Amino acid sequence: MDGERRLTAQGQERKQQLLDCAAELFAERGYADTRVIDIVEAAGVAKGLFYWYFENKEALFKELVVSIRLRLRQHQAEAMDPAADPLTRLRQGTEASVRFMARHATFFALLEVENLDRQFADVLRNGGDVHAADVGSLVRAGIDAGLIRDEDPVLLTFGVIGTVAYYSHFHRTGRLRVDVDELATFVGRSVVRTLAADDEIADAICADPARAAV
Amino acid sequence: MDGERRLTAQGQERKQQLLDCAAELFAERGYADTRVIDIVEAAGVAKGLFYWYFENKEALFKELVVSIRLRLRQHQAEAMDPAADPLTRLRQGTEASVRFMARHATFFALLEVENLDRQFADVLRNGGDVHAADVGSLVRAGIDAGLIRDEDPVLLTFGVIGTVAYYSHFHRTGRLRVDVDELATFVGRSVVRTLAADDEIADAICADPARAAV
Amino acid sequence: MDGERRLTAQGQERKQQLLDCAAELFAERGYADTRVIDIVEAAGVAKGLFYWYFENKEALFKELVVSIRLRLRQHQAEAMDPAADPLTRLRQGTEASVRFMARHATFFALLEVENLDRQFADVLRNGGDVHAADVGSLVRAGIDAGLIRDEDPVLLTFGVIGTVAYYSHFHRTGRLRVDVDELATFVGRSVVRTLAADDEIADAICADPARAAV
Amino acid sequence: MDGERRLTAQGQERKQQLLDCAAELFAERGYADTRVIDIVEAAGVAKGLFYWYFENKEALFKELVVSIRLRLRQHQAEAMDPAADPLTRLRQGTEASVRFMARHATFFALLEVENLDRQFADVLRNGGDVHAADVGSLVRAGIDAGLIRDEDPVLLTFGVIGTVAYYSHFHRTGRLRVDVDELATFVGRSVVRTLAADDEIADAICADPARAAV
DNA sequence: AATGAATGAGTATTCATTCAT
DNA sequence: GATGAATGAATACTCATTCAT
Numbered sequence: 001m002d003g004e005r006r007l008t009a010q011g012q013e014r015k016q017q018l019l020d021c022a023a024e025l026f027a028e029r030g031y032a033d034t035r036v037i038d039i040v041e042a043a044g045v046a047k048g049l050f051y052w053y054f055e056n057k058e059a060l061f062k063e064l065v066v067s068i069r070l071r072l073r074q075h076q077a078e079a080m081d082p083a084a085d086p087l088t089r090l091r092q093g094t095e096a097s098v099r100f101m102a103r104h105a106t107f108f109a110l111l112e113v114e115n116l117d118r119q120f121a122d123v124l125r126n127g128g129d130v131h132a133a134d135v136g137s138l139v140r141a142g143i144d145a146g147l148i149r150d151e152d153p154v155l156l157t158f159g160v161i162g163t164v165a166y167y168s169h170f171h172r173t174g175r176l177r178v179d180v181d182e183l184a185t186f187v188g189r190s191v192v193r194t195l196a197a198d199d200e201i202a203d204a205i206c207a208d209p210a211r212a213a214v
Numbered sequence: 215m216d217g218e219r220r221l222t223a224q225g226q227e228r229k230q231q232l233l234d235c236a237a238e239l240f241a242e243r244g245y246a247d248t249r250v251i252d253i254v255e256a257a258g259v260a261k262g263l264f265y266w267y268f269e270n271k272e273a274l275f276k277e278l279v280v281s282i283r284l285r286l287r288q289h290q291a292e293a294m295d296p297a298a299d300p301l302t303r304l305r306q307g308t309e310a311s312v313r314f315m316a317r318h319a320t321f322f323a324l325l326e327v328e329n330l331d332r333q334f335a336d337v338l339r340n341g342g343d344v345h346a347a348d349v350g351s352l353v354r355a356g357i358d359a360g361l362i363r364d365e366d367p368v369l370l371t372f373g374v375i376g377t378v379a380y381y382s383h384f385h386r387t388g389r390l391r392v393d394v395d396e397l398a399t400f401v402g403r404s405v406v407r408t409l410a411a412d413d414e415i416a417d418a419i420c421a422d423p424a425r426a427a428v
Numbered sequence: 429m430d431g432e433r434r435l436t437a438q439g440q441e442r443k444q445q446l447l448d449c450a451a452e453l454f455a456e457r458g459y460a461d462t463r464v465i466d467i468v469e470a471a472g473v474a475k476g477l478f479y480w481y482f483e484n485k486e487a488l489f490k491e492l493v494v495s496i497r498l499r500l501r502q503h504q505a506e507a508m509d510p511a512a513d514p515l516t517r518l519r520q521g522t523e524a525s526v527r528f529m530a531r532h533a534t535f536f537a538l539l540e541v542e543n544l545d546r547q548f549a550d551v552l553r554n555g556g557d558v559h560a561a562d563v564g565s566l567v568r569a570g571i572d573a574g575l576i577r578d579e580d581p582v583l584l585t586f587g588v589i590g591t592v593a594y595y596s597h598f599h600r601t602g603r604l605r606v607d608v609d610e611l612a613t614f615v616g617r618s619v620v621r622t623l624a625a626d627d628e629i630a631d632a633i634c635a636d637p638a639r640a641a642v
Numbered sequence: 643m644d645g646e647r648r649l650t651a652q653g654q655e656r657k658q659q660l661l662d663c664a665a666e667l668f669a670e671r672g673y674a675d676t677r678v679i680d681i682v683e684a685a686g687v688a689k690g691l692f693y694w695y696f697e698n699k700e701a702l703f704k705e706l707v708v709s710i711r712l713r714l715r716q717h718q719a720e721a722m723d724p725a726a727d728p729l730t731r732l733r734q735g736t737e738a739s740v741r742f743m744a745r746h747a748t749f750f751a752l753l754e755v756e757n758l759d760r761q762f763a764d765v766l767r768n769g770g771d772v773h774a775a776d777v778g779s780l781v782r783a784g785i786d787a788g789l790i791r792d793e794d795p796v797l798l799t800f801g802v803i804g805t806v807a808y809y810s811h812f813h814r815t816g817r818l819r820v821d822v823d824e825l826a827t828f829v830g831r832s833v834v835r836t837l838a839a840d841d842e843i844a845d846a847i848c849a850d851p852a853r854a855a856v
Numbered sequence: 857a858a859t860g861a862a863t864g865a866g867t868a869t870t871c872a873t874t875c876a877t
Numbered sequence: 878g879a880t881g882a883a884t885g886a887a888t889a890c891t892c893a894t895t896c897a898t
Contacts, residue, residue, distance in 0.1 A: 011857080032246055036893060046859045048896080057893070125389075132389070155392070155400050158384045159377065166376025167369075175346075176372055186369050194408045225882075250868060260884045265869065439878075460674055464872060474880045476875080485872070556817070583809075583828050586818055590808025591801065598800045603774075606797070614797055622836045653861075678889060688863045693890065 005053070015053045017043050023064055027106030031061060061110075062123045068107045069127035073134070075100045086142035087195060087205050090135070091188045094164055098184040101168040109172060128161075135160050139195070147205075148195045160191050219267070229267045231257050233281075236274055241320030245275060276337045282321045283341035287348070289314045300356035301409060301419050304349070305402045308378055312398040315382040323386060342375075349374050353409070361419075362409045374405050433481070443481045445471050451492055455534030459489060489538075490551045496535045497555035501562070503528045514570035515623060515633050518563070519616045522592055526612040529596040537600060556589075563588050567623070575633075576623045588619050647695070657695045659685050661709075664702055669748030673703060703752075704765045710749045711769035715776070717742045728784035729837060729847050732777070733830045736806055740826040743810040751814060770803075777802050781837070789847075790837045802833050 007015060021042035025034040036057055040047050054060040079096030080089045101108045111124065136157040142148035148156065167187045170176040176183070189206045196202035221229065235256040239248040250271055254264050268274040293310030294303045315322045325338060350371040356362035362370065381401045384390040390397070403420045410416035435443065449470040453462040464485055468475050482488040507524030508517045529536045539552065564585045570576035576584065595615045598604040604611070617634045624630035649657065663684040667676040678699055682692050696702040721738030722731045743750045753766060778799040784790035790798065809829045812818040818825070831848045838844035 008857090014857085035891085047894095048860065049858055051894070052857065128389070152392075152400070154390065155381075155397075155404075158381065158390055159404060162377060162380025162384065163373065166380050167372065170372045170376065175342075176368065178366075178369070183369075186366070190373060190408060194404060199413045222881085228882085249866090261869090262871080262885060263883055265871095266882065271868075436878090442878085463870085475873090476881065477879055479873070480878065553817075560817070580820075580828070582818065583820070583825075586809065586812045587805065587832060590805060590812065594804025594808050595797075595800065598804065603770075604796065604800055606794075611797075614794070618801060618836060622832060627841045650860085656861085677887090689890090690864065690892080691862055693892095694861065699889070 007053075011053075014043075014045070014049075018045075018050065018053055019060065019064055019067075022060055023110065024106055026061065026064070027109040031110075058119065061120065064107075065110065065120070065123050065127060068104065068111070069130070071104075072097065072100055073130070076134070085147060086138045086145060087147040087192060087201070088208060090138050090142065090160065090195065091192050091205060091208075093135070093138070094160065094191045095184040095188040097164045098168055098171075098187050099180060101164075102171060102180045102183070105168075105172045108168065132157055132161060142195065147197055147201055149197050156195060159194060163187060163191055163194070225267075228257075228259070228263075232259075232264065232267055233274065233278060237278055237321060240275070240278070241323050272333065276334065278321075279325065279334070279337050279341065282318065282325070283344070285318075286311065286314055287344070290348070299361060299419075300352045300359060301361045301406060301415070302422060304352050304356065304374060304409065305406050305419060307349075307352075308374065308405045309398040309402040311378045312382055312385075312401050313394060315378075316385060316394045316397070319382075319386045322382065346371055346375060356409065361411055361415055363411050370409060373408060377401060377405055377408070439481075442471075442473070442477075446473075446478065446481055447488065447492055447495075450488055451538070452534055454489070454492070455537045459538075486547065489548065492535075493538065493548070493551050493555060496532065496539070497558070499532075500525065500528055501558070504562070513575060513633075514566045514573060515575040515620060515629070516636060518566050518570065518588060518623065519620050519633060519636075521563070521566070522588065522619045523612040523616040525592045526596055526599075526615050527608060529592075530599060530608045530611070533596075533600045536596065560585055560589060570623065575625055575629055577625050584623060587622060591615060591619055591622070653695075656685075656687070656691075660687075660692065660695055661702065661706060665706055665749060665752070668703070668706070669751050673752070700761065704762065706749075707753065707762070707765050707769065710746065710753070711772070713746075714739065714742055715772070718776070727789060727847075728780045728787060729789040729834060729843070730850065732780050732784065732802065732837065733834050733847060735777075735780070736802065736833045737826040737830040739806045740810055740813075740829050741822060743806075744813060744822045744825070747810075747814040750810065774799055774803060784837065789839055789843055791839050798837060801836060805829060805833055805836070 018039060022034070022039045025038055025042060028034075029038075036050050037047055039060075040050050054063070076093045076096050080092045084092070111127075136153060139148060139153045139156050139160070143150055143153060164187060167176065167183060171178070171180075171183055178186075192205045193202045196205065219225075232253060236248070236253045239252055239256060242248075243252075250264055251261055253274075254261050264274075268277070290307045290310050294306045298306070325341075350367060353362060353367045353371050353374070357364055357367060378401060381390065381397060385392070385394075385397055392400075406419050407416045410419065446467060450462070450467045453466055453470060456462075457466075464478055465475055467488075468478050482491070504521045504524050508520045512520070539555075564581060567576060567581045567584050567588070571578055571581060592615060595604065595611060599606070599608075599611055606614075620633045621630045624633065647653075660681060664676070664681045667680055667684060670676075671680075678692055679689055681702075682689050692702075696705070718735045718738050722734045726734070753769075778795060781790060781795045781798050781802070785792055785795060806829060809818065809825060813820070813822075813825055820828075834847045835844045838847065
């Protein structure tokens with residue numbers, strides 16, 4: 001109704017509290033199986049208060065998604081050495097993504113709602129497109145630099161995104177029982193090897209010990 | 215209560231009809247947004263008949279999942295040359311999977327429910343595990359034959375599965391606008407390149423024109 | 429539809445089989461919780477056959493009630509010495525009733541439906557009225573003979589009926605854990621004592637060892 | 643889930659209103675034939691509110707049963723002279739019960755569900771057991787005092803309970819068309835006469851004009 | 857800001873009964 | 878007589894959202 005409600009500091013906290021409780025519950029049970037009353041009970045407030053902070057359940061979810069996407073992107077940016085070559089940057093971004101997704105596993109379970117619920121297609125798609133653009137420009141730069149195989153950059157781009165997403169998924173759902181560090185390194189190298197124009201380049205990039213610590 | 219109802223030929227047809235209608239609707243609108251009445255209306259029968267053939271909505275869904283998994287596996291088996299080396303077989307199976315999933319895109323949208331709905335975790339997980347075992351044994355054989363990089367076979371296996379799944383997903387959801395043949399070939403090669411012990415092997419396997427036509 | 433269908437000998441048997449199965453199930457679970465399909469499954473026949481023998485579920489129930497009532501009445505008649513005085517006859521009838529109801533406990537659980545389901549009020553009421561008339565005439569004869577207290581015969585009559593019914597109920601439902609013979613004797617004496625004009629008469633009647641063996 | 647919801651004064655009223663409406667409807671049509679919507683419509687509230695106050699239809703019914711039982715017991719307690727002998731107290735309790743059950747005939751029709759619906763067996767049984775214990779201790783005291791015949795106290799106890807229940811039943815269902823006062827007096831005397839050790843005692847107790855006016 | 861009572865649209869499931877074969 | 882597929886009316890319960898206080 002208000003579009004954007006002006007909140008006091010205390011109000012901000014309350015809202016964040018609701019967002020956090022909701023995120024955890026959504027991740028645990030999924031969107032449909034999490035009732036508004038579950039969220040407010042987890043936060044220890046009355047049902048009516050939910051609608052003081054959020055338009056409705058859907059709005060909260062979208063807010064959650066946008067915020068997670070944003071934080072992931074920031075994390076990736078911080079992990080990538082601006083001075084490095086595109087393929088190294090991709091490796092760094094990949095490792096950072098795997099780590100971040102493992103650390104916020106509950107959050108990312110949410111994003112997979114995408115596949116199901118048409119009602120969220122737009123928010124999710126939008127976030128995905130931004131990410132695809134980020135990766136895409138690196139891939140193109142890598143091709144131009146002769147580091148990455150000269151194939152359809154769109155296909156290569158989705159390969160990178162998919163690899164990260166799927167390994168994270170299997171890790172999160174417990175099918176892949178390995179250490180996060182090991183996983184991040186493996187996925188980073190895997191991406192490099194798939195993209196690299198030849199073995200030599202791949203080996204060189206993979207050998208580089210300077211990987212982001214985030 | 216009945217476990218397995220004995221059906222006449224006509225009954226079998228009716229049941230299949232309901233399964234088909236349901237599959238289409240599930241794919242279109244998702245599981246939750248497809249009501250039982252939608253299914254029976256699509257089939258042109260009365261509501262009560264649904265419960266003659268199925269315990270409930272959930273049971274129908276599970277039956278659907280199991281059947282699709284089964285058909286995919288058969289398709290893969292047919293596509294793989296029993297006489298070929300493991301890596302070639304993986305390439306054949308990968309291509310066949312991409313094609314099959316593209317052809318039955320509506321069906322496979324369903325399988326992604328997995329991520330969301332805990333109530334189906336077991337059926338879906340089970341199907342996934344069977345598949346993982348299939349791929350895993352090929353990967354191991356490939357490593358033994360020196361064709362595949364000597365790394366953790368479990369990680370490699372999930373890389374293959376994830377690559378196929380994600381490319382199919384992006385293709386199905388329209389983010390990847392390419393021809394199925396092109397996609398299948400690309401994914402097949404991509405998998406080979408990621409797994410192959412070195413460039414030479416990868417090139418040799420990828421150059422082989424003898425790919426399954428299914 | 430047919431009102432009265434003409435049945436072959438085999439048909440009669442089939443019908444009786446359905447009646448027996450139904451009686452047992454009704455007694456176990458009550459009328460509402462016994463489905464037609466439970467009855468036919470218990471009898472090992474198809475659902476449709478039920479409606480060959482009975483108008484509907486309600487009709488079967490009523491038929492059951494009438495038949496049980498009839499048998500009880502016959503049993504009582506056989507137990508009562510035609511030559512005996514009214515109070516002795518009441519004692520004999522009472523004992524016989526208790527025994528019969530214990531023997532057919534499952535049947536009699538059914539009759540208590542009366543209290544609940546308005547739809548059966550008439551059949552049940554009707555049966556009860558016949559019984560009340562039987563007992564009533566004995567009570568009146570007893571009063572005339574000076575054996576029974578000179579009070580409102582209607583009240584006394586319902587006292588007899590109620591005493592039998594309630595003791596049988598408590599026995600059937602397991603609240604009263606005594607031997608049937610003991611119970612029958614006790615109830616018989618109890619009725620006599622309540623009705624008898626004085627202690628002497630009561631003692632005399634109760635002392636009489638000649639009780640029906642049915 | 644909530645166990646016991648904390649209610650405001652207004653809430654208490656609303657809940658009682660629903661209980662009252664439900665009691666009336668249950669009595670009129672029986673439990674099964676009273677739909678939740680009938681109850682809320684009678685109370686003039688929305689369907690959903692029912693589930694704010696009660697877990698479900700069954701829970702409301704059980705609450706109703708417990709409350710009626712409680713009130714009956716209080717009524718009996720008030721009617722019995724603490725200084726009187728056990729047999730007199732039984733007579734007083736009996737008369738009070740008959741009056742109370744006549745006054746709340748609609749309520750007591752409900753309790754007879756017991757016979758049918760296994761789902762309520764426990765609540766009802768429990769209430770009945772408490773009552774049986776109350777009566778039982780008086781019976782035993784009467785035997786010890788030489789006022790009551792020296793027979794199995796359990797059998798005698800159920801005789802008292804059954805007599806009251808059955809007379810009330812016949813009265814409620816219209817088979818016994820007498821004045822409540824007359825009925826109460828009659829049942830009281832009848833119980834006394836059945837229990838009393840001899841005529842003299844019975845006559846003495848019955849002659850006592852000091853009966854409870856409740 | 858906060859409460860919690862009130863609303864009501866939405867849906868899976870049951871089961872007696874019918875009927876073509 | 879017998880089968881079992883087909884029908885459809887009937888109903889309890891959920892939960893997002895609103896609103897008076």
